Amino acid sequence: MVFTFTYGVMAASIESLLEEISGVEDPIEELQSLKTALLSLPLSALRDSVSGQRFHVIFSLLHSNDREQVELCVAILERILMALSPVTLAQNYRSELQGGLAHPNDTVKILALTQIGRMAEHPxxxxxxxxxxxxxxxxxxxxGEDKLAVAKQAIQCLSKLSHSKPGLDKLFQSDLLKVIKDVMAISDTVRYRMYELVVEISSVSPISFGYCANSSLISQLLGELTGEDVLIRATAIEMVTTLAHSQHGRQYLAQQGIMDKISNMIRRAETDPFSSLYLPGLVKFFGNLAIMDSPQQVCETYPxxxxxxxEMVLDPDPxxxxxxxxxxxxxxATVEGKQVLQKTGEKFKAVLLRMSQLASSGATELRVRSLDAISDLLTLQPEQQTEDLLSLTESWFHLLSNQPMDMIRxxxxxxxxxLxxxxLRIFSAIATQLWGQKLMISTPSFMEFVLDRSAGQTKEAKDAKFELVGSLVGSSTAAEILxxxxxxxxxxxxREGPYYVTAVTSVSTEGAD
Incomplete structure (x- = not known):
């Protein structure tokens, strides 16, 4: 009963503070008191306290040049509006929130968009x-706002609305589609923000994709791939790669001949002095496509x-x-991918040698990326360890160096x-494979290196060593080989875990023999 009484008193004080605020010329002090009162209540109690009250006075105080006053009003409204249901907001504060979108202060715009986003999620x-x-x-x-945070919040709002058929109808089959296209014309940056929204909506389902495709916005995006501006081209390929993450997206791109178009762009890149700006994106597109569909099919169809x-591995450009x-x-990382690479014979041997050189010297970031790629190439899950694949990973490991164990160590x-x-991730990759275990036990002092807890004192290093030990212990052949x-x-x-520290006891030897 005490708590109910306390909250009841607090509700009454909120009401009296609102009355005070509407009656004073400079309400900073009263706003500060109201903010404190609101923050002292948990949301559940606040919900009961504010449900019957009207807060239009706080909205009206947003129209001020006093920055402190505006910030206090935003903090108060954030707290109050979160306590109200989306339906209550929609019924009582629509016009105030719409007004907030035209406010010169970005925090007010973000507040309004956040609450409209809550409404968009509620049927x-x-x-x-x-x-x-x-x-x-x-x-x-x-x-189209200058501030990215405002634009991002607006994109989220519209994305939430698009999760229903009425929302899709409204955005893509009404006068609002013209508004969308008009806003896109503001600048390249704004156009790409809108593409970001369209790609996000497209990925939800084949139905939402259909709405976006019928609006002509997707074909407009695809047209950007071959535009004159190479920076725009680079951004477009990123968007198209995201579009390809869904199966219905990939089907559409294939029907539109986009895979062939991107393959031709890769071919022609050699004669374009600016290709370095968009070529990485084209390669990433096919890399993602290979993982989602089939490495063999993608590599054979688009050689x-x-x-x-x-070529790029041998390129001097980092x-x-x-x-x-x-x-x-x-x-x-995939068995099919390993087999595709192996088929290229001498070409891939040259690539492996280059990867080994990159892992051993150069900029740290490239060394790490090279080591990570090598560990992916060498990894085989237990069920993948056929004689042929074990022979393949072993031969690749030995191509890295005359003494690959010493090199990696x-x-x-x-x-x-x-680094x-x-x-250590490379050692973990080969630790589950019979040939890897044989190499480990035949390499002088290697097992001591594995069991030495003093090397690598960061949490990440301890975790990586623990993973290596786990890979060895989890293998069915380790006990026999090691x-x-x-x-x-x-x-x-x-059993002792990754962070175990051996206790060192200091014993006094004074007076001993």
């Missing part, structure tokens, strides 16, 4: 908004892609090398935590 409240072209038009115009990846390494890692002892962890003594020590390491 009954969303109906109220869908019947209000003024609010929807203002939200669409907010995508320009695979050839370009091999941006090209990085994308090529990541793509090789993506391809090589040397990298792991360098004073860069990210240390990346090198011997019982090593196996027992590895199991102890695993």
């Amino acid at each position: 009954d409240a969303a109906t109220e908004i869908l019947n209000n072209n003024g609010i929807l038009g203002a939200v669409i115009h907010s995508i 320009a892609f695979q050839n370009k990846v091999f 941006a090209m090398i990085g994308v090529a390494l990541d793509t090789l890692g993506l391809l090589g 040397n990298i792991s002892t360098q004073p860069f935590p990210e 240390h962890c990346a090198a 011997g019982s003594q090593h196996y027992i020590r590895l199991k102890t390491y695993l």
Whole structure:
């Protein structure tokens, strides 16, 4: 009963503070008191306290040049409006929120858009908004705002609205489609924000994709791929790659001949002095496509892609090398991808040698990306460990260097935590494979290196070493290959956990023999 009474008193004080605020000329002090009162109540109690009250006075105080006053009003309204249901908001505060979208202060715009977003997620409240072209038009115009945070919030609002058929109808089959296209004409930046929204809506379902395609906005985006401006082209390829993440998106792109178009762009890139700006995006597109569909099908249908990846690894430009390494890692992580790479014979041997050089020297970021790609290439799940695939990963490992075990171990002892962890991931990759375990036990002092807790003191390094130990212990052949003594020590390491520290006891020897 005490709590009910306390909250009741608090509700009464909120009401009296609102009355005070409406009666004073400079309400800063009263607003501060109201903010304190609101923050002292949990949302559940606040819901009861504010449900019957009207807060139009706070909205009216937003129209001020006093920055402190506006910020206090925003803080108060954030708290109050979150306590109200989306339906209550839609019924009582539509015009105030619409006014907030035209406010010169960005925090007021974001407040309004956040609350409109809450309404957009609620079926009954969303109906109220869908019947209000003024609010929807203002939200669409907010995508054209200078402040990115405002535009992002507006994109979220419209994305939420599009999760229903009435929302899709309103955005793409009414006068609002013209508003969308008019806002897109503001600038290249705003146009791409709108594409971002369209791509997001398209990915939800084949139905929502259909609405976007019928609006001609997707074909407009695809037209940007071959535009004159190379920077616009680079942004367009990113959007199209996202579009390809869904199966219905990929089907549409294939029907429109976009895969062939991008393959031709890769071919022609050699004669374009600005191709370095968009080429990485084209390669990423096919890399993603290969993982989602089939590495073999993509590499065989679009040989320009695979050839370009091999070329890029040998390129002097770090941006090209990085994308090529990541793509090789993506391809090589799958069995089908490994087989596709192996088929290229000497070409891939040259690539592996280059990867080994990159892992051993150069900029740290490229070294890490190279090591990560190598570990992806060498990884085989237990069910994938056929004789042929084990022979393939073993031959690749030996192509890295005359002494690959020493090479990787040397990298792991360098004073860069990210290199240390990346090198350990390679050892984890081969630790589950019979040939890898045989190499480990035949390499002098290697097992001591594995069991040594003093190397690599960061959390990431300890986790990477623990993963290596886990890979060894989890293998069905480890006990036999490594011997019982090593196996027992590895199991102890695993049981003690990654962060175990051996206690060192100091014993006084004074007066002893």
